[in-house]
Structure formats: C-alpha cells, structure tokens
Amino acid sequence: MKNSKEKITREIRIPSNLIREMEDRTINLPSFQEVVKSSLKKDTSVLLNVIMTGGVVLGSSDIHIEPEEERVKLRIRVDGVLQDVISIRRNLFSSLLSRLKLLSEMKLNVSDRPQDGRFSILIPSQKESFSVEIRVSALPSEHGETIVMRLLDPRKLITIEDLGLRSDLYQIFKKEISRPNGMVIVTGPTGSGKTTTLYAFLKYIKNPQVKIITIEDPIEYHIEGISQTEARPDKGYDFANGLKAIVRQDPDAILVGEIRDLETASISLQAALTGHIVFSTLHTNDAAGAIPRLQALGEKAVNIAPALNLIIAQRLVRRVCSRCKEMISIEDSLFEKIDSLMKEVSREIISYSRETEIVSIKGCKECNFTGYRGRVGVYEALVVDEEIEQLILQSPSISDIKKESKKRGLLTLQQDALIKVLEGKTTIEEVERVIGL
Numbered sequence: 001m002k003n004s005k006e007k008i009t010r011e012i013r014i015p016s017n018l019i020r021e022m023e024d025r026t027i028n029l030p031s032f033q034e035v036v037k038s039s040l041k042k043d044t045s046v047l048l049n050v051i052m053t054g055g056v057v058l059g060s061s062d063i064h065i066e067p068e069e070e071r072v073k074l075r076i077r078v079d080g081v082l083q084d085v086i087s088i089r090r091n092l093f094s095s096l097l098s099r100l101k102l103l104s105e106m107k108l109n110v111s112d113r114p115q116d117g118r119f120s121i122l123i124p125s126q127k128e129s130f131s132v133e134i135r136v137s138a139l140p141s142e143h144g145e146t147i148v149m150r151l152l153d154p155r156k157l158i159t160i161e162d163l164g165l166r167s168d169l170y171q172i173f174k175k176e177i178s179r180p181n182g183m184v185i186v187t188g189p190t191g192s193g194k195t196t197t198l199y200a201f202l203k204y205i206k207n208p209q210v211k212i213i214t215i216e217d218p219i220e221y222h223i224e225g226i227s228q229t230e231a232r233p234d235k236g237y238d239f240a241n242g243l244k245a246i247v248r249q250d251p252d253a254i255l256v257g258e259i260r261d262l263e264t265a266s267i268s269l270q271a272a273l274t275g276h277i278v279f280s281t282l283h284t285n286d287a288a289g290a291i292p293r294l295q296a297l298g299e300k301a302v303n304i305a306p307a308l309n310l311i312i313a314q315r316l317v318r319r320v321c322s323r324c325k326e327m328i329s330i331e332d333s334l335f336e337k338i339d340s341l342m343k344e345v346s347r348e349i350i351s352y353s354r355e356t357e358i359v360s361i362k363g364c365k366e367c368n369f370t371g372y373r374g375r376v377g378v379y380e381a382l383v384v385d386e387e388i389e390q391l392i393l394q395s396p397s398i399s400d401i402k403k404e405s406k407k408r409g410l411l412t413l414q415q416d417a418l419i420k421v422l423e424g425k426t427t428i429e430e431v432e433r434v435i436g437l
Helices: 002-010 016-025 029-039 044-057 090-104 167-177 194-205 239-247 262-273 290-296 301-307 332-341 386-392 398-407 413-422 428-434
Strands: 011-013 062-067 071-078 081-089 115-123 130-141 144-152 182-187 212-216 227-230 253-256 277-282 308-320 326-329 357-360 372-383
Touching: 002 115, 016 029, 016 044, 029 044, 029 071, 029 081, 044 062, 044 071, 044 090, 044 115, 044 130, 044 144, 062 090, 071 090, 081 090, 090 115, 090 130, 090 144, 167 182, 167 194, 167 308, 167 372, 182 194, 182 262, 194 212, 194 253, 194 277, 194 308, 212 239, 239 253, 239 262, 253 262, 262 277, 262 301, 277 290, 290 301, 290 308, 290 398, 301 308, 301 386, 308 413, 308 428, 332 413, 357 413, 372 413, 386 398, 413 428
Parallel strands: 011 115, 182 277, 182 308, 212 227, 212 253, 253 277
Antiparallel strands: 062 071, 062 144, 071 081, 115 130, 130 144, 308 372, 326 357
16 A cells, blocks of 8 residues: 555646647746646646646756745746746645645645645656656745756767767767776766766767666656666765765766765776776866866866866757747957957858848747747866876866866857857857856
C-alpha cells in the first residue's frame, strides 16, 4: 500500500485529451492565458494540470506562483524571460499550494521555512510518451509562500552539434572533451545553460567502452548508459564524499555538478591528473576568472595548471523569430562600436562590412509577440596549453590571463555574441541585455 501511495504522490499522468486540447489551443502566451482563465472554476487538480501542461507546451523552464496582498500572480519563464500569465484569487491559491505540497511530499503544516520537493508528470504522446520532472521550491514571503516549479523537459537535451558553436569552437570542444584525462570547466551564472552543455559533452563521448559516472545536485536529466548519482548533503553524501566513492568505481569520465569548496576542487583536480576526464561547473563571470576562483578556494597553482584542459564561459541569448524578423542597416555609431570590438577577430571567422544588415525584431503570434523564439549559446573558450600552464604557475591576475589568452586567439563573450548579431541570429539589444557592450 505504501508503494502505491508513493507512486500517486510522485507521478501524475496528464490525460491524453488535455494534451491534445493544450497543443491545439496553446500556441502563444495570450492563448495560454485564455485556457488558464477558463480552468479557474474547475477542480484544483485540473487547474494545476493545465498550468503545468501549458508550461511544457510553451517550452517554459519554470513556473512562478507569487502571492501578493490581495491576489496571487502566475508567471512563466520562456526563453529566460519571465512573463505574466494571470492573477488568481488567494483562496484558490491555498488549494493549489496544498495540492503541490502533497505531490511534492512537502509538509503541509510548515509555512515558515523553505521547503523543496519534486514529482513528475507523464505526458502521453502519439509518438512516444515522456516524463517531465517538476522541481518545486516553496519560500516564505510577506504575503504567503512563493512557489517556483522548475520543468525539466528531457526533450531539451541536445547534442554538441546543437549548441550553436562557431566552427572553430566546435573543433576545439570535440578535441578537448575527447582527451583521456584532464579537466573541462564550464562557467557562468545560474540559468546560463552550463548543465545543458555538459550533458551534450557526455552524450558525445558516451559509448560502450567508456564508463561515465556523475554526481549532481540534483540530477536534472537522466541519460541512458550513464551512472548518475545525486548528492544528499543532509545525509552526509556531498560532492566531495561522492567523488571519493566515484573514483573507486574506476570510471573513465566523471561529471561533478559544481565545484563549491576546496575538498571537491582538490579531488576533482587529482582525478584529472590520474587518468580521468573530469567535467564540472564553476560560478565565475568569464573563462579567465576560473583560475583565481580555484585559488581562492585554497587550491595551489601547481595542482591547477597541469590538470586543466579547457575552461568555457557561456551565456544564453534569445534567437530572433524567423517568421517575423526584419533586416535593417547598421547605424554609423553602432557600426563603429561593433567594428572597434571586433577588430581582433579574423575575417575567416566572420566577414562583415558597412553594408552588412542586422536583425530587428517585430513580433508575431508564433513568438508571443516578443520577436524572439528559442535561445542560442554564446561562448568563450580558454585552452590551457603549455604557455597558459606556465602562466598559471605564476598565480596571475584575471587581467594577466585575459591578455595572454587574447594573444592566443580567444574570442570574448562579447565578440562571440556580436558574431551572432552579424549572422542574423540575435539582436544587438539582446546582447546588451545579457552580456553588455
């Protein structure tokens, strides 16, 4: 009986007729708003199913339910940008909150401290059914508990070919992640696509001859053929302890979800020096900042230098909608600014002139009238060769690393983003919003 109850509270199956209805009616944000409005008088379970299914259909990464003094705001994040959906009554929110807590196995009578939970929804499909895991976070706020549901849609798992890499970067990435040992670090803020990039790397190197083990917090997507473990710090199983155990399993490749402390950094670097290829993430603003960050954790330069293969910094910018985009001439002042920032970039990588046109957004039903649809990665990559390794041994500053890496042909995040502007993939306004100019 216990197992049956766990299954009910951990996974819900979305009715096939609801999926068909949502796919037919939910083509953009306004249509989603109408569907939610029409569901407000229905059963709480039905309303929640509509909200979650609509989020999946629209490709939302997370759903926010935020109580205010008189009403409760429902918002969804699409392509990295939050958008208002609807306001709901507070008494309806109480029912939704109870339903979510029950599904997520949170304590119903606790509202004065944060809680985390999870469940999954099974989406029936004519081609192949799939499960979307929902990570739920409840946080006490002034007017009640704020809820964020993160949607982990397995269809968003992509290959290295889909990352949006320049051809030169594509070759560098393939070479460095295929090495038998060393460390590859991906840096960037929360929500910049680091995990997606690392999973693409794992999918690329995965084959029956390679044993891959991960330790993550949490496991975001499940990949067939890879041993994935989840850190449980509350039970003494953190990244450092998990990594020690993983090394004893004789893996060829290891993914460490994030380097947060000296012990995790030390074990990761040691594993990279002893016959393993190690992938991990670090919170820094750019690729050069990863080295001082490791030193700030307490790691010695003599251990960092020989272990690192590649450091990647990345961001996500929105792609322009292909249906409604318009091409415009570049204003003189903007061209001068772009030309100044791109003067070090080889014309073999991007060729442009004063006559080159860039994209201007317009907006249509297909893109929720935003002018954008989907996102693409922007990258900079620091390859740790012999010269960079010797520089690291001198405990350099970030500016010193940047100077040397530019001499060696590194393109900055700004430059890679401007290449995508000149190629018509995104807009100058989007680059200014995400990266700055």
